[in-house]
Amino acid sequence: DAGVIQSPRHEVTEMGQEVTLRCKPISGHNSLFWYRQTMMRGLELLIYFNNNVPIDDSGMPEDRFSAKMPNASFSTLKIQPSEPRDSAVYFCASSLTSKETQYFGPGTRLLVL
Amino acid sequence: AQKVTQAQTEISVVEKEDVTLDCVYETRDTTYYLFWYKQPPSGELVFLIRRNSFDEQNEISGRYSWNFQKSTSSFNFTITASQVVDSAVYFCALSEFGNAGNMLTFGGGTRLMVKP
Numbered sequence: 001d002a003g004v005i006q007s008p009r010h011e012v013t014e015m016g017q018e019v020t021l022r023c024k025p026i027s028g029h030n031s032l033f034w035y036r037q038t039m040m041r042g043l044e045l046l047i048y049f050n051n052n053v054p055i056d057d058s059g060m061p062e063d064r065f066s067a068k069m070p071n072a073s074f075s076t077l078k079i080q081p082s083e084p085r086d087s088a089v090y091f092c093a094s095s096l097t098s099k100e101t102q103y104f105g106p107g108t109r110l111l112v113l
Numbered sequence: 114a115q116k117v118t119q120a121q122t123e124i125s126v127v128e129k130e131d132v133t134l135d136c137v138y139e140t141r142d143t144t145y146y147l148f149w150y151k152q153p154p155s156g157e158l159v160f161l162i163r164r165n166s167f168d169e170q171n172e173i174s175g176r177y178s179w180n181f182q183k184s185t186s187s188f189n190f191t192i193t194a195s196q197v198v199d200s201a202v203y204f205c206a207l208s209e210f211g212n213a214g215n216m217l218t219f220g221g222g223t224r225l226m227v228k229p
Contacts, residue, residue: 033217043204043219056216091158099210101148102217104158 002026004105006092012111018080021108024073025094033102034067034077035091043091049075050098061086082112115140117207119220126195127228134190134223136205142166144210147181147188148217153201164188166210195227 005024013019025032033048047057049069057067064083069075079086089109093102116139126132138147149161162172164181172179176193192199205220 042221043217045216048216089156093158101160101163103160104150106155106157109156 004092004094004103006090006105006108008108009106010109010111012113013082014113015083016081017112018078019082019086019110019112021077021090021092021110023075023077023092023105025075025092026103027073029094029096029103030072031095031098031100031102032069032075033093033095034075035093035104037089037091037107038087046077048098055098082110084112086110087112115142115145115207115209115218117205117218117220119203119205119223121223122221123224123226125226125228128197129194130227131191131193132195132225132227134192134203134205134225136188136190136220138186138188138205138207140186140207140209142209146208146210148206148208149179149188149190150204150206150219151201152204152222158204161190192225195225197227197229200225200227 007022031050034046035043036046037043046059047067048055052069065079067077089107091104091107093104095102118137145166147164151159151161162179169181178191180189202222202224204222206217208217
């Protein structure tokens with residue numbers, strides 16, 4: 001079975017540009033999570049969805065970040081405008097239900113110059 | 114609030130040595146889950162184990178074993194006869210059952226280097 005798929009795997013952009021990260025959860029999983037990993041702050045939960053509905057976005061850093069899940073097999077995390085401090089690895093994870101084990105995608109390594 | 118502490122930021126061992134990675138957690142809930150994930154140099158996060166707070170039995174899977182002790186709020190991970198392929202960053206994580214969802218709180222990670 002395919003695991004969580006994320007694209008792109010690497011993204012380099014300039015400050016002020018819009019960045020869109022994409023995630024396809026494991027088929028049949030109803031919960032989807034976005035995390036950010038930095039050296040300073042470690043792994044942090046940004047937002048999670050249950051049955052395509054955002055449940056908790058308290059981890060989203062600021063209004064420049066937005067996430068959507070238009071259907072059960074696709075989610076996006078958008079940063080507009082991007083800033084150098086957004087440079088990090090962004091992980092998407094999915095789980096069968098909100099209480100089950102989360103399985104992570106390979107991550108998107110974002111560098112904002 | 115929940116918190117996970119991995120006091121060992123970096124451990125270096127020689128192949129075939131046994132190594133234990135420590136994890137101490139804090140939570141007010143009586144029902145919670147504990148996890149270990151592995152992050153190899155390639156960067157992905159690989160799920161290793163999940164434990165619920167009612168199951169204090171130790172678990173063994175090949176060269177890996179986990180020791181869960183509620184009395185000391187610890188969930189330690191031991192690798193027996195370590196191999197170079199075990200080199201990775203290992204994360205311990207906690208999820209409180211009372212949360213609306215399975216929101217994981219991660220420890221800071223322990224970087225394990227296994228030298229040949």
